[in-house]
Amino acid sequence: MTDLLTGPEDMAFREEIRAFVAANLHPETRAKVARGAPLAREDFARWQRSLFERGWVAPAWPVEHGGPGWTARQRLIADEEMFRLHTPPLPGFGLKMIGPILMRFGSEAQQKRFLSGILSGDDWWCQGFSEPGAGSDLASLRTRAVRVAGGWRISGSKTWTTYAQYANWIFCLVRTDPEVKRQEGISMMLVDMTSEGVSRRPIRLMDGTEEVNEIFLDDVFVPDDLVVAEINKGWTYAKALLENERFGIGGIGRSKHLLQRVREMAVAAGRGADPEIVAALAGYEIDIMAIEATTLRLLSAAEAGVRIGAETSLLKIRGTEIQQGLTELMMDIAGPAALPERESACVEEPFENAAYQFLNWRKLSIYGGSNEIQRGILAGQVLGL
Amino acid sequence: MTDLLTGPEDMAFREEIRAFVAANLHPETRAKVARGAPLAREDFARWQRSLFERGWVAPAWPVEHGGPGWTARQRLIADEEMFRLHTPPLPGFGLKMIGPILMRFGSEAQQKRFLSGILSGDDWWCQGFSEPGAGSDLASLRTRAVRVAGGWRISGSKTWTTYAQYANWIFCLVRTDPEVKRQEGISMMLVDMTSEGVSRRPIRLMDGTEEVNEIFLDDVFVPDDLVVAEINKGWTYAKALLENERFGIGGIGRSKHLLQRVREMAVAAGRGADPEIVAALAGYEIDIMAIEATTLRLLSAAEAGVRIGAETSLLKIRGTEIQQGLTELMMDIAGPAALPERESACVEEPFENAAYQFLNWRKLSIYGGSNEIQRGILAGQVLGL
């Protein structure tokens, strides 16, 4: 891969990252990431702890809240290097989602209470937005909160809740005013997962993992001080999420990491010089370069004061198309070696996760606003159609 | 190309076709078709005359109206052989469109007056359906016919009228009742192109040809006996068109002919063994085979009494995708040799029409119901969405 950001300062910064990773990344975690194996809680927690201690755990957070004070350019470099060195990508529910929301909209008490736990990993957050009936159409959500003395009582269910089995907190969108329509009347609340009435059903995915869950909220009490900012304004805060880290949604580091793995697999399969594979890999490398160049160009414009809005949806669309395409190429390279169940004795390294990753990563074009939704956003908000 | 229909009777029939073509196709016409050059009126007329004399000009017509009495299978074979031998595909406005409509809905007088001219080519018909404001949405057409003594007076304009410059007759959809909505209130009328008030503006296409025209109808008188069947039922007759020749809309003969040309070009360009080209050509050959197999399967079902409706839209969609893909491959093979204007002195055979054919055949996915419309038809009429 050709790195685009290679000025002297960039290179020094890269060196700093590399040294840190070399000194701190657990070899077991590293091996899992390098081979696309599922990660355990400990893999994440251990790595988060290291980053936290170094002050690097929240690249995009302002310094006053515990961020490292990196520029957007440095964040892209850090992301690239971390992926290249097989560090596990930390789930973003605390660091990229509720953290920034609380910094912007939360009360001082909420910030004081939660931000440090998000940084350290002592608190593990999950996200309670989607519902069985409200996926792409989030505004149709039905989980209700009813006013009681000193707070609210929530009833309903949330789904696709990633890593809820590890979480002690969940931030939820709930309907607080059923009379007004759709987006209005929705509030955001912070719910202690150990509260009475919270239960969980793991959802087994087709790749055999249990990353996601359904969460049932049965008359769960939430005190007033755990409501985020104003009642009935939750939609606004949720929408603001989309603006966070939006220059990172191309997943460039992730794509480059995957490309590297596919290239290694091609070599392992004896097809490192197969013209068809070689051409396909070069094509993807250029595709990634185009997304990286677009990210940098939009970033540069934003830093110069140009308003960049929903344009970044294109990074999500193309980034996920590239990643899904690469998992398919990976599977084709692996051939039958991709087929044994990965827990079975007859797996063949390095191919044992190829088909599983293809299966698992089908989600990329579905979650966080499906690619159909993203194209609709581009058409509506950017193109004015 | 692997021929699928190769039973002894099939082979005998193929021989008959081949002998006829060898004896009758003008070498100049043959050369033009073989190289994808534009055809003149004379190329069509000369070939139609030969077919007419042999009784083969209208493969799908019943024997009593002058058809050869071929089975559907023989029609597919004839189409395949004719294309393979570089015969020019006759425009279908008379033979495939108004002819069958008149046979089914026209008066005996109309049949008597027009069918023989359609067969012999003495009459050249064009089609007056589309209008500047009514393309995909044909039912929004605005050309009006007003009742007068003994007939109607038409005013309006028609567009995309292929080969109108050669035509002496045009069949038009016109609005005869502006009060009812859309499909209702439309009639079909036969208009003598030499009538007072008919004028023509050629439309130059981006490939430089002038195949299509805009036709202006300025208070043109049409006597009652040139109205097709019932007034205000024109939409029904137009829709029936879609059912004609529907097993031929995959354009299998055309695709195979094009594939053969592309293969020859690859050899001429010294890339006959280029693995990328070879793989692409094999892929297209299989794509064509799939469409041929589907045509035969649907046909066989229809002959066994299964009702086959809008399913045949898939033949149009995939057939045109294949043909457009092949023109693009052809252009890639030709490289810069595709670029000189084809009238210029520096053209390089056999590449001189490659880019022009790419340009000209963009129309395939637009006319006769765009591929978007065809997918809508499948979704609506077959899938029930």
Place this chain on the structure above:
Amino acid sequence: MIHFDLPSDVALLLRDTAERFVAENYALPQRAEMLAAAPEEAPRLWSAMAELGWLAAPLQEAVGGLGLTPVHIVPLLEALGAGLVLEPVVPAMRCAATLARALPENEAATALEPVLSGERIEVLAEGAEGAPITATRDGDRVMLLGTAPLVPGGAAAAAFWAVAELGGAPILIRVAAEAASVAAFRLLDGQAAARVCFDGASCAVSEAVPDCAGAALDFGTDMGLVGALAECSGLIDALYRATLDYVKLREQFGRPIGRFQAVQHRMADMFIAREEARSMLHLAAEALESEDAGFRARLVSAARVKIADNARRALRDAVQLHGGMGVTDELAVGHMVKRLLVLTQLGGSRGAHLKRFRDTA
């Protein structure tokens, strides 16, 4: 020469039986139970399937079969594919078809009798691409060396017919499971397979079955491919139907998602993918009857390329249109997707079939 006749009454009867069988025995909870068993356990419904005549169906009567041509069997196999059946019907058919051609009639009848009755499972075992199983003569015995890394249906097989090379020519050698080193495992779609090491296995020279110019093996390969393609076609159809039902029911933004044009166009493409797959399957099944091995290979490989391409496309779209539900293990869709993946990964790469298609032109 292809006819495209409609399915015969026999074919439809077989298919209907299979559909009923699947409905009764293969609901997802029942299937989950089967998946929980150890892979080397005998597949639960094997003898029931044999009793229904499914294994005997495509073989000529002289060797104990029912004498049905491939086009008669295809609808049955489509139903078994759509039904996510775990029993190794196609691998067993492939093995039996190979033996029926490689062995003299009376020997074949004897060898196949306990197989067709469902008493035991026997399948072919081949080396990996570029690493064939080799045979060498040692006096009046033939010694084997090599491993078959992935034998579908091999987990519970009583015996393997090792496909080995002896002096450059293919031979078949029957090796009882006890005489080989068998490691059973499941594939990601749940079907049981085995890695079989033949090092040290041997038989008398007289017991090795030579295959004249590989004609029996070639036919068996094409038979196995068509069987797998039938399963694919059945699965594409099942995915299409499940997705169509889903988009008609699932509402977002106040209406069924099937009312959105982007969804409609994608469903139209899935319909096209299904129709093309069916047509190519029919073509390949008819070609299987041809004694022209080149023609047969050419059409089977063409079908393989097209159906695998369409399967990939259909499975991607089926998951996407099911949204979050599509990636779970809770609907049949996820299981169908895995099965289709496995089927398209086995039996040779796209490039290899494209090459075979060209080489037989």
Place this chain on the structure above:
Amino acid sequence: MIHFDLPSDVALLLRDTAERFVAENYALPQRAEMLAAAPEEAPRLWSAMAELGWLAAPLQEAVGGLGLTPVHIVPLLEALGAGLVLEPVVPAMRCAATLARALPENEAATALEPVLSGERIEVLAEGAEGAPITATRDGDRVMLLGTAPLVPGGAAAAAFWAVAELGGAPILIRVAAEAASVAAFRLLDGQAAARVCFDGASCAVSEAVPDCAGAALDFGTDMGLVGALAECSGLIDALYRATLDYVKLREQFGRPIGRFQAVQHRMADMFIAREEARSMLHLAAEALESEDAGFRARLVSAARVKIADNARRALRDAVQLHGGMGVTDELAVGHMVKRLLVLTQLGGSRGAHLKRFRDTA
């Protein structure tokens, strides 16, 4: 090392001037008139363009240029591309950039003076792939043999700089148009080109310009590629904007077609194609400043692959969404499509650039 700074004021000024120039001089009827002229006629607006400094812009001041870096010129070239300008600006720039590097400074200044002033057109002329123009020494003269089959801008050139091989090394030899056999013709987008046969042309050995390791030619090639990519990017943007306007206006089934989801998604893809093209263009333009020829070649070829792919996609969709109007000669769309086609057919195949991209990794 890439910066991605926003366009400078100079760049924007050049672009705005070009846009005004195009608006005043390149309405379709005006352009149709130009196309009706014989191809060998001098392009009408050439000296006006030279006066605006466009030809001198990217050259260093020491050779008579304005000393602007490639990123400054790119917006100008995008505007000329979108404007369907017929004058051979990019071929002339490529030639001048090559000479500025191949010749000693003072000689370059002298050679370029009449070129940059617009007094005459001089372009490079290369043999076809696999059929280079060859040079042989004959005493103190160099004799040429070979043909350049397609020289963009060659129809009205006063002189050609033949790129020839002399003993395996590249040299440049200036041949006046009268000394070569020139056949002028138009390409399908209307631009004038020539087939130039150099058989028998010669010059003194001292006049032949050696190019040390092809460094000047390589730079010129990359410069020419970036120029053509800038035109492509401008055209993709123009197609995108024209199509967006069209789908907002054109009504079918009672509403603008831009309200149909299938059209919206396709427009979103066209937007993406445009954005990616712009980004890759910027990347390539910055890379042009690098003295690392491998890095430069790598990024230019990457840009070429991506932009050509996106151009093809954009032109297909633009025509399709314009429906019947898209295939006519009556809207600018048809002309843009033809121009884009020509640009993507010239300058090397996709495969060749993919290979150059890999080889420079």
